[in-house]
């Protein structure tokens with residue numbers, strides 16, 4: 001049995017979005033485990049809640065999202081409950097997120113080499129990092145408050161401009177009268193802005209005081225930390241220096257080399273030197289398969305193809321030495337060959353770096369060769385969950401069957417069967433099995449009662465009433481069973 005350590009454990013995630021039309025129940029009890037060194041694929045049609053799940057793990061939910069329940073354990077901490085500062089640490093460092101569109105994560109006017117070295121330097125400067133860690137929570141609160149105030153003022157200005165526009169364009173108001181009205185409005189605006197400043201000043205000033213105090217504390221801590229690094233270095237080189245004075249010739253050279261190495265290491269422990277940052281950047285570019293890395297180091301994002309840009313984004317994520325990568329449809333915008341290359345890269349990183357990954361896609365076909373485990377998602381729930389072989393060779397949920405039937409078969413060129421109907425409106429999620437209304441296997445109970453998870457093996461679960469012993473026996477569609485038979489034959493296994 002291989003390593004079964006769980007890296008991220010999500011339990012019963014529930015989440016809603018508040019919108020003008022109502023409350024969108026985007027996640028309705030999502031549970032899964034990410035095992036160390038494995039690739040977990042989350043598969044489902046658009047709108048099933050895949051990206052929301054990723055965003056919830058990363059703590060980057062939009063303002064209208066409300067967590068209704070659940071927990072996400074990572075390194076003994078519930079990510080839904082950790083403070084913002086801790087989250088910040090985890091987000092950039094331990095868990096990396098890669099989106100579908102690499103352009104959105106790259107700065108278009110900065111050479112890519114600089115973007116990679118910057119990421120390395122932020123991570124590499126330990127003293128600065130400590131300083132920031134102490135200071136940022138207070139600084140964030142302070143800046144947020146200022147931003148909120150400014151937004152409120154912006155809104156007032158916007159209202160004023162709207163009203164002025166209306167008055168000026170109202171032919172019923174005489175010119176002189178209009179000017180008077182606008183003057184009155186402008187006066188009111190000034191008063192309102194002053195009122196906002198007066199109202200928010202005490203809070204902002206108090207927060208500013210906290211920032212100032214934290215800045216002193218951070219400086220002190222950073223200084224102490226630096227001093228401890230310096231003294232550790234001095235302790236290390238003192239005996240070498242003594243020896244250096246006592247020996248000669250080749251021995252002397254060897255000790256001098258040791259001293260030089262210690263010095264470089266010390267310098268890099270304080271702050272990644274530009275030369276070292278560049279060396280590491282080129283190394284990570286090579287690792288993600290960017291050819292001529294040292295030349296391309298100086299190019300801009302637009303000089304790279306979509307696939308290469310996605311590699312750069314992955315390289316930037318790797319500078320933080322993450323132990324989990326979340327890839328949200330990273331290949332969807334790419335053509336098939338390039339897609340396959342990115343998948344190979346993810347697979348390679350997983351092996352070489354012992355990374356764990358959550359790979360999100362709407363296309364079950366894409367993940368056949370890379371998934372260790374698969375979670376099939378529909379309407380904010382995981383309807384089937386298991387090892388990749390279990391999902392591909394022994395699927396049980398009609399939705400999984402539908403997804404499998406819609407994978408085009410390369411050999412037989414069998415026609416792609418698209419899934420009939422559309423996903424449900426998540427403001428009013430259907431009762432029972434949400435897929436029932438689109439499934440020809442649906443039974444009366446599917447429209448009434450939510451199916452529990454039926455366990456098929458130690459690792460395989462499916463939420464469908466078809467697995468209830470009282471249900472009539474239903475077989476998967478022929479297209480799916482044929483395909484399974486064929487792929488088993490190809491894999492040299494016998495069926496049955």
Ligand SMILES: Nc1ncnc2c1ncn2[C@@H]1O[C@H](COP(=O)(O)OP(=O)(O)O)[C@@H](O)[C@H]1O
Nearest residue numbers: 017024026045046047048049050051052062426
């Ligand atoms: N910011 C938002 N406001 C309102 N609804 C949202 C928001 N983001 C996502 N949703 C809704 O949540 C559901 C899940 O979305 P998402 O996770 O993006 O799906 P996908 O599986 O395609 O990644 C969808 O019904 C979507 O419309």
Ligand SMILES: [Mg+2]
Nearest residue numbers: 050051052328
């Ligand atoms: Mg998505």
